[in-house]
Amino acid sequence: MALKRRTKILIGGAAVILAAIVAIVGIRSGWKRQQDEKKVAGKSGKELTEIRTYTRTDCGITPYVVADELGFFEEEGLKLVYTGTLGYDQQLTSIINGNNDIGDAHPNELALFVKGGAKVKGVSRDDLEPLDEADKEYRHMKYFVSPNSPIKSWEDLKNYKKGKKILINGRIPGCTTFVVSTIFDKFGLGRDRIKFVTFDSNQQALQAVSQGDIDIAQVHPPFYKLATDSGLRQIGDSFDAGLGATTGTALYYFSDKFIAEHPDRVQAFVRAITKAQIWANKPENRKRAAEITARALNVDAATTHYYANDTKIVDEEIQPWIDDLVREGFLKKGELTPADIVTHQFYDKSVEEQ
Numbered sequence: 001m002a003l004k005r006r007t008k009i010l011i012g013g014a015a016v017i018l019a020a021i022v023a024i025v026g027i028r029s030g031w032k033r034q035q036d037e038k039k040v041a042g043k044s045g046k047e048l049t050e051i052r053t054y055t056r057t058d059c060g061i062t063p064y065v066v067a068d069e070l071g072f073f074e075e076e077g078l079k080l081v082y083t084g085t086l087g088y089d090q091q092l093t094s095i096i097n098g099n100n101d102i103g104d105a106h107p108n109e110l111a112l113f114v115k116g117g118a119k120v121k122g123v124s125r126d127d128l129e130p131l132d133e134a135d136k137e138y139r140h141m142k143y144f145v146s147p148n149s150p151i152k153s154w155e156d157l158k159n160y161k162k163g164k165k166i167l168i169n170g171r172i173p174g175c176t177t178f179v180v181s182t183i184f185d186k187f188g189l190g191r192d193r194i195k196f197v198t199f200d201s202n203q204q205a206l207q208a209v210s211q212g213d214i215d216i217a218q219v220h221p222p223f224y225k226l227a228t229d230s231g232l233r234q235i236g237d238s239f240d241a242g243l244g245a246t247t248g249t250a251l252y253y254f255s256d257k258f259i260a261e262h263p264d265r266v267q268a269f270v271r272a273i274t275k276a277q278i279w280a281n282k283p284e285n286r287k288r289a290a291e292i293t294a295r296a297l298n299v300d301a302a303t304t305h306y307y308a309n310d311t312k313i314v315d316e317e318i319q320p321w322i323d324d325l326v327r328e329g330f331l332k333k334g335e336l337t338p339a340d341i342v343t344h345q346f347y348d349k350s351v352e353e354q
Contacts, residue, residue, distance in 0.1 A: 048079035051265055053102040054091055055082040057297065058202070059220035060104055060250075062304045063126065065296045066289055067276035075275075076268040088171070092118060095255050102269065103253050107321035108173040110253055110341045112330060121259060122251030122342035124270045125308035125317075126277075129238060129248035138286075138306040139239050140248035141179060142224055144217045144232035146209055151216070154187045154236055160215075167214040169205035170196035175238075175248070176218055178324050182241040206230060221303035222293060246317040248305065251342065259343065270311050270346045277307030278353050310352035313342050 051073075056064065064080065067073050073080050083100055092113055094100040104126050105113070113120055130138050145151045151160060160166070170176035181191040197214055199205045202223040209217035210230060219227050227234070238247045252273065259266055280289040286304065294302035315338040322338070325331040 046074060046077070048074060048077055049265060049268075050079045050081050051102065051269055052081045052083050052100045054086040054094055054100050055084050057085055059222050059305055060126070061296050062280060062289060062293045063273050063276045063307060065292050066280050067272050069292055070276065070279065072272040072275045072279075073269075076272040078265070078268050078272060092120070095120060095253070098255070098258075101254060101258055101265075104250055105253060106173070106175050106178070106250050107318040107338075107341065108178055108325050108330075110251060111322055111325055111336050112173050114341050115331060115336060119256040120253045121256060122253045122313065123259070123266055123346045124252050124274060124311045125313055126250035126252055126273075127248040127305045128245045128308050128317075129243070130306035131244060135306055136237065136239070137224070137303060138221065139237040140175065140305065141218050141220055141238040142227070142234055143180070143236045144206070144209060144219060144227045144234055145215065146212060147231050147233055149215070149233065151235055152233070154183065154189070154240065156235075157184075157187070157189050157193075165195035166193050166216065167195050167197055168216045169199050169208070169214060169218060170194075171198050172196065172328075173325065173330065175250075178321060179238050179241050179243075179247055180216075180218055181324070182243060182247075182320075183236070183238075186240070186242050202226075206232065221305050222297055222299060224303045225301045226299070243320060245314075246320050249317045249321070251313070263345070267346050267348065271348055271351050274308065274311050274348075274351045278309050278351075280304055281307055281309060281353070311346060311348045312352075313338075313344055313347070315339075315342075318342065 053064065068080050083094070086094060091103055095103045096118060103120070105122075107122070110120065110122055127140060129140050130136070151157060157166065168180060170180065177196060181194065184191045184194060197208070199208065202219050203226065205214070205217040206219065206223065206227055208214045209232065216235070217227070217232070241247050252270070254266055279285050289304050290302050293304055294300065318338040318341070322331065322336055326333050326335075
């Protein structure tokens with residue numbers, strides 16, 4: 001893999017991260033996109049309303065490109081417009097200032113957005129952890145080590161690098177920190193032994209573990225094949241956290257302002273994206289969903305996530321992510337509840353797997 005080596009150790013606590021979020025929220029008044037409803041003609045000649053999102057270059061892309069290519073957005077009267085790639089720290093900004101309409105995040109990320117003053121809400125679910133053993137290839141993350149590493153299982157970490165930190169790629173807050181920390185808890189390894197290192201991409205994390213720069217690389221589905229083709233050894237997956245479907249929970253979110261002004265567009269988006277997720281989950285469609293994803297990411301082959309099969313948000317799947325923020329000192333106990341970061345108003349019983 002010919003990749004740039006761009007790494008940095010993840011530092012800072014709740015105050016640093018929240019200060020950054022507050023700064024993002026603070027500049028929102030200086031940015032503004034015209035919110036006038038723009039109509040365009042679809043492939044069928046149907047009049048469509050534009051809805052905007054930043055361009056994704058990671059595992060989150062599948063539902064969007066499937067819904068776009070298979071016509072689910074057009075079916076709901078929407079035209080999805082990609083506005084270009086953005087760094088992680090710019091994505092929330094773009095939702096708040098109105099340059100984009102749709103974001104997606106894990107519950108712990110969304111909770112810290114809200115904690116920092118961002119007026120946003122989750123409206124439906126994206127990823128979930130599959131529970132069926134037959135679907136284990138679609139687990140939210142897999143964990144890889146160098147073929148020369150003495151680590152062959154989580155248990156091996158008990159006697160590995162005693163007195164030293166275990167280097168793993170991850171970004172606070174997110175799934176990469178919440179899930180593996182929970183796995184360390186479950187196996188009695190002590191989450192305080194982890195030192196997270198940030199990378200610009202999964203590919204760079206894979207290169208780093210191959211070269212011995214980190215001990216474990218945690219990788220999302222589009223890059224599972226790249227990991228195995230690179231000769232890396234898998235030691236586990238996200239299901240090892242023991243949290244069931246909660247492990248992969250992610251949410252689509254909009255600004256409170258957009259929800260209040262355009263609930264019809266939000267509802268149409270929720271229906272369209274959920275239809276795409278239901279389609280992508282079906283065994284007979286997974287190969288094509290993977291091909292659509294690989295083409296969008298410009299990679300040779302890709303695996304997809306497993307997705308929510310309905311528009312329901314389950315509070316019990318969100319609470320563990322909030323509880324972990326309390327444990328890590330990002331929130332005070334009781335400071336936020338699922339009701340503070342999600343709305344259930346877009347649940348539509350007509351859109352669910354039959």
